[in-house]
Amino acid sequence: MKLYDSGRAPNPRRVRVFLAEKGIDLALEQVDIGKLEQKSDAFTAINPYQRVPVLELDDGTLISETVAICRYIEETHPEPPLMGINAIDKAMVEMWQRRMELTLLLPVAFVFRHLHPAMKEMEVPQVAEWGEANRPRAIEQMRFLDAELANRAYIAGERFTIADITAMIALDFCKPSRIEIPDDLPNLSRWYEAVKARPSAQA
Amino acid sequence: MKLYDSGRAPNPRRVRVFLAEKGIDLALEQVDIGKLEQKSDAFTAINPYQRVPVLELDDGTLISETVAICRYIEETHPEPPLMGINAIDKAMVEMWQRRMELTLLLPVAFVFRHLHPAMKEMEVPQVAEWGEANRPRAIEQMRFLDAELANRAYIAGERFTIADITAMIALDFCKPSRIEIPDDLPNLSRWYEAVKARPSAQA
Numbered sequence: 001m002k003l004y005d006s007g008r009a010p011n012p013r014r015v016r017v018f019l020a021e022k023g024i025d026l027a028l029e030q031v032d033i034g035k036l037e038q039k040s041d042a043f044t045a046i047n048p049y050q051r052v053p054v055l056e057l058d059d060g061t062l063i064s065e066t067v068a069i070c071r072y073i074e075e076t077h078p079e080p081p082l083m084g085i086n087a088i089d090k091a092m093v094e095m096w097q098r099r100m101e102l103t104l105l106l107p108v109a110f111v112f113r114h115l116h117p118a119m120k121e122m123e124v125p126q127v128a129e130w131g132e133a134n135r136p137r138a139i140e141q142m143r144f145l146d147a148e149l150a151n152r153a154y155i156a157g158e159r160f161t162i163a164d165i166t167a168m169i170a171l172d173f174c175k176p177s178r179i180e181i182p183d184d185l186p187n188l189s190r191w192y193e194a195v196k197a198r199p200s201a202q203a
Numbered sequence: 204m205k206l207y208d209s210g211r212a213p214n215p216r217r218v219r220v221f222l223a224e225k226g227i228d229l230a231l232e233q234v235d236i237g238k239l240e241q242k243s244d245a246f247t248a249i250n251p252y253q254r255v256p257v258l259e260l261d262d263g264t265l266i267s268e269t270v271a272i273c274r275y276i277e278e279t280h281p282e283p284p285l286m287g288i289n290a291i292d293k294a295m296v297e298m299w300q301r302r303m304e305l306t307l308l309l310p311v312a313f314v315f316r317h318l319h320p321a322m323k324e325m326e327v328p329q330v331a332e333w334g335e336a337n338r339p340r341a342i343e344q345m346r347f348l349d350a351e352l353a354n355r356a357y358i359a360g361e362r363f364t365i366a367d368i369t370a371m372i373a374l375d376f377c378k379p380s381r382i383e384i385p386d387d388l389p390n391l392s393r394w395y396e397a398v399k400a401r402p403s404a405q406a
Contacts, residue, residue, distance in 0.1 A: 048347065049302065061291055068298035075290035087278035088264055095271035099252065130333040144251065 002027040003069075004046060004054040009033055010105065010169045011066045012053040013203065017165045018070045020200035022077050036122075067097065070162055082162045089157075096156040096163035104141045105170035107134040112177040138179055142171075142188055149187035153194075160195070168195045205230035206272075207249060207257040212236055213308065213372045214269045215256040216406065220368045221273045223403035225280050239325075270300065273365055285365045292360075299359035299366035307344045308373035310337040315380040341382055345374075345391055352390035356397075363398070371398045 005028040084090030113123040114131030155163040208231040287293030316326040317334030358366040
């Protein structure tokens with residue numbers, strides 16, 4: 001089993017942190033996004049969508065899409081559970097994972113892709129107005145989360161889950177996206193420090 | 204158990220089709236999006252993200268997010284399986300579900316939200332350039348799918364799954380979004396006619 005990875009990109013890191021929480025050590029093969037290697041013929045044969053990460057199983061099966069890769073790992077390595085422990089909990093973790101992805105990580109990524117000069121060749125067309133429209137949405141989501149986290153330890157409840165990984169990486173991605181995280185959000189800040197202090201955050 | 208629903212919107216319909224495939228008949232409570240009822244205080248207490256669908260369980264648990272609702276139903280009503288039957292299959296179905304959501308339904312929705320006059324009050328700001336940028340992406344995805352469907356019956360393999368539901372509803376949503384589905388895609392067309400002919404498509 002090996003993971004097609006790319007050092008700085010947020011999505012491969014979501015999988016690396018997930019693997020670290022599971023205590024799984026995988027072979028990593030680097031795909032250099034800076035050199036557009038993900039658009040090469042060789043990599044397009046691995047993932048026609050030209051995106052990392054991709055998990056290659058020993059039988060040659062290729063799994064793309066961050067959360068689908070995490071699903072496979074969760075099914076084959078259930079401990080510790082990161083995607084819920086019963087029907088209701090699985091649904092709540094998936095609900096929060098999707099909320100963190102669609103209303104936090106995606107807006108931060110749109111700011112990066114549509115406003116950062118380094119993305120000019122990757123994101124065609126760059127729509128600056130769309131980038132700007134997403135900045136306040138990301139901030140608004142942080143304020144909402146701060147209120148939510150007044151009452152519980154982690155995003156989806158009292159247990160660390162994949163929703164925390166998505167949210168942590170969204171906040172980490174604010175720096176290259178030049179989004180300032182408000183400093184008047186004590187609950188969000190307490191949570192963020194706690195998840196960043198976990199050994200998996202180094203992955 | 205009841206579902207907060209809204210007749211014409213694509214996401215509640217994804218859940219209704221999923222329920223119909225499972226043979227589950229649920230109480231539906233309508234939320235009138237045209238009247239912005241999803242933004243009322245009463246509905247915000249049900250889903251702070253002000254979106255339908257929401258599934259309310261008999262114990263009062265509220266599950267938002269289409270795919271999280273489907274996950275709960277799949278876990279509690281496994282037959283017929285719509286989200287995969289083993290670790291690899293679950294990952295492949297999730298991979299295709301996400302691809303259909305992120306590279307087909309989302310672009311079609313962006314065209315609708317950012318270009319349709321009826322969305323002026325719902326999508327603030329409407330960024331016409333972003334709407335236009337997504338039109339060719341949706342078409343490109345249809346061409347890609349046509350090639351994929353030359354070799355298999357359904358989006359994620361030989362079995363109908365949640366990925367087919369997402370893709371069918373994305374194509375149905377092309378009409379209000381004023382996106383013309385190319386007529387030179389025979390495999391996509393064969394698949395689309397087959398899924399639309401299922402009784403669940405009436406849901």
